[in-house]
Amino acid sequence: MKLEIKKTINVFGKIQISGSKNACLPILTCAILTKKKICLSNVPNIKDVDYMIELLKQVGIKVVRDEEKNEVVMKRISKKSNLKSPYLNQIRASYYLMGALFTERRKIKTIIPGGCNFEKRPIDYHLDAFTKMGANIEIINDKIFIKRKRKLPINITLKNKSLGTTINIILSTVKTKGTTIINNPSLEPEVIDFIHMLKKMQANIKIIDNKIIIKGVKKLSGASHKIIPDRIEAGSYICLAASVEKSNLLLTNINKTHLEEVLNTFKKSGLNIFNEGKDLRIIKNKVLSNMKIQADNYPDFPTDLQQPIVSTLLQANSISLIKDNIYPNRYSEVFDLLSMEGNLYLRNNSLLVFPSKLVGKVVYASDLRAGFSLIIAGVNAEGTTIINNAEVILRGYENLIEKLKSINIDVKIF
Numbered sequence: 020m021k022l023e024i025k026k027t028i029n030v031f032g033k034i035q036i037s038g039s040k041n042a043c044l045p046i047l048t049c050a051i052l053t054k055k056k057i058c059l060s061n062v063p064n065i066k067d068v069d070y071m072i073e074l075l076k077q078v079g080i081k082v083v084r085d086e087e088k089n090e091v092v093m094k095r096i097s098k099k100s101n102l103k104s105p106y107l108n109q110i111r112a113s114y115y116l117m118g119a120l121f122t123e124r125r126k127i128k129t130i131i132p133g134g135c136n137f138e139k140r141p142i143d144y145h146l147d148a149f150t151k152m153g154a155n156i157e158i159i160n161d162k163i164f165i166k167r168k169r170k171l172p173i174n175i176t177l178k179n180k181s182l183g184t185t186i187n188i189i190l191s192t193v194k195t196k197g198t199t200i201i202n203n204p205s206l207e208p209e210v211i212d213f214i215h216m217l218k219k220m221q222a223n224i225k226i227i228d229n230k231i232i233i234k235g236v237k238k239l240s241g242a243s244h245k246i247i248p249d250r251i252e253a254g255s256y257i258c259l260a261a262s263v264e265k266s267n268l269l270l271t272n273i274n275k276t277h278l279e280e281v282l283n284t285f286k287k288s289g290l291n292i293f294n295e296g297k298d299l300r301i302i303k304n305k306v307l308s309n310m311k312i313q314a315d316n317y318p319d320f321p322t323d324l325q326q327p328i329v330s331t332l333l334q335a336n337s338i339s340l341i342k343d344n345i346y347p348n349r350y351s352e353v354f355d356l357l358s359m360e361g362n363l364y365l366r367n368n369s370l371l372v373f374p375s376k377l378v379g380k381v382v383y384a385s386d387l388r389a390g391f392s393l394i395i396a397g398v399n400a401e402g403t404t405i406i407n408n409a410e411v412i413l414r415g416y417e418n419l420i421e422k423l424k425s426i427n428i429d430v431k432i433f
Contacts, residue, residue: 020413022406022420024397025429026379030266030303032426036253036273037063037417038089038246042209044112045186046216046246047071050080050093051119052194053220055241057093061272062246064089066414070106074113077104078120100124107132110414114142114183117165118190121149127165131158144184148175152191172197172235180205180316185231186213193222195235204231207317208277212247219244250277251323252416255391257281257301258327260426261290262334262395266303268426273299280320284310288335306336314343326352326388330395332372333361339372352389352396355382359400379404387415398428 038061047068050057062068064086072082072091079097084090100120107113113132120127132142146156146163154167172195177184182205192199204210206226214224214231219242223234253273260266275282275294282292282299288310291302310332314325322345329352332339343349347368356363359380362373379402384390390412397404406412409432413419423430 020408020410021433022394022397022409022412023431023433024379024394024404024406026401027398027428028264030260030263030268030398030426030428033269033271034256034422034426035271036248036256037061037065039063039209039212039249039251040065040067040415041182041207041249041251042212043068043246044071044110045115045190045209045213046244047075047091047093048115048119048190049216049220049239050075050095051078051116052122052190053239053241054095055239057241058243059091059093060089060243060245061248062089062091063249063417065417066410067110067112070110071112073106074102074104074110074116077102078116098123100127102127102129112183114145115187115190117145117149117163118187121152121154121165121167121191122170122194125167127163129163129165131161131163142183144177144179144181145187148173148184148188149191151175152195170195172199172233174200174202176202177204182207182210185210189214189217189224189231189233192233192235193217193224194237194239195233197235199233199235201231201233203229205316208247208250208274216242216244247277248272248274250274250281251321251388253278253299254281254321254324255327255388255416256422257285257290258324258331258391259395259398260301261285261288261303261307262331262399263303266301268301269295270299270301271297273297275299280318281324284312284320307331307334309335309337309339311340312342314341314345316345322346322349323388325349326392327395329353329363329370329372330356330361330392330399333363333375333377333396334399335372335374337374341370341372342368351385352392355380355389355393356396358382359396359404361396376401378402381405381407384408384411387411391416394423394430
């Protein structure tokens with residue numbers, strides 16, 4: 020699949036932000052933990068959700084989906100734990116199925132999850148936690164075999180604030196007798212939303228002094244829940260609006276609190292950002308100043324926006340510096356930006372971004388956020404930019420082509 024993008028100097032219009040991909044995917048797996056009905060709204064219509072729903076069907080979940088209303092209704096009708104679907108290779112968040120199934124089944128057979136490969140991201144932390152909870156784990160080639168005799172509560176300290184590991188430990192212990200404590204957990208908005216969902220299902224979870232405390236319950240109930248807005252999608256469109264010569268963009272269905280660091284960073288650089296009730300208006304009418312960005316855990320600047328903002332800063336007035344403390348080598352878009360005559364210099368895991376006049380080329384979207392970075396580059400490049408492997412971008416951005424066209428961007432997919 021390819022995207023064709025032509026230079027745009029004026030972005031204007033309105034975009035409604037979709038439900039959060041990173042909150043929705045683990046919340047979908049909560050259906051495994053109860054016999055009762057789960058009803059979700061503000062579910063994004065993206066490929067990753069498609070893949071997760073197909074995987075849930077494989078493990079015995081009946082799913083009814085209304086894509087027009089962005090709603091999903093789920094109910095467990097059987098228990099299966101042998102995962103062999105090709106969708107496992109498509110979505111990294113498939114590892115949440117291991118956590119949910121660990122609670123319900125004694126044996127699990129699956130494969131190492133796929134998804135974006137912008138940097139080596141092992142699941143050692145997940146498997147280590149399962150071991151401490153009473154599992155024997157064997158890995159043969161790309162297959163994972165998990166067996167447990169009993170479920171043990173644990174007191175675990177995470178070396179890094181891993182969102183995926185935090186959620187998987189919660190999934191694995193929410194119905195385990197005793198008290199589990201996660202020290203140094205990830206407390207990103209997506210984790211909080213996931214915890215809110217489980218508490219609606221009558222889980223006993225508290226957050227105290229940078230700890231998550233889980234007291235296991237015998238069973239969980241059904242619940243209805245609205246997924247939070249996607250802060251990364253919102254931030255991506257802010258990066259896009261901030262890159263062009265002129266913009267007047269209104270973002271709706273947005274949680275401004277989740278974007279405080281992003282908004283402050285852009286304001287300091289000279290971008291005009293206004294509150295309009297619950298909405299946010301972005302107005303660009305002058306060249307942005309340079310930025311010094313360190314991507315880190317929430318509430319700091321998010322690593323998922325580090326790649327998109329690289330292309331934005333190619334249009335700034337002087338040299339910017341970017342460092343990613345979460346994924347130090349997350350610069351997979353740089354080679355393609357160099358081919359578009361971007362002036363960038365990578366040194367000691369820090370990226371220097373120089374003002375550049377980009378030229379449209381044929382490039383390749385190696386992962387989701389790198390793909391959006393190339394969209395921003397294409398919007399600012401002279402001539403036409405062709406982005407190959409565009410399907411990877413559709414994994415995380417709902418109605419991408421329609422939204423881009425609605426704000427005056429010349430784009431087509433083929």
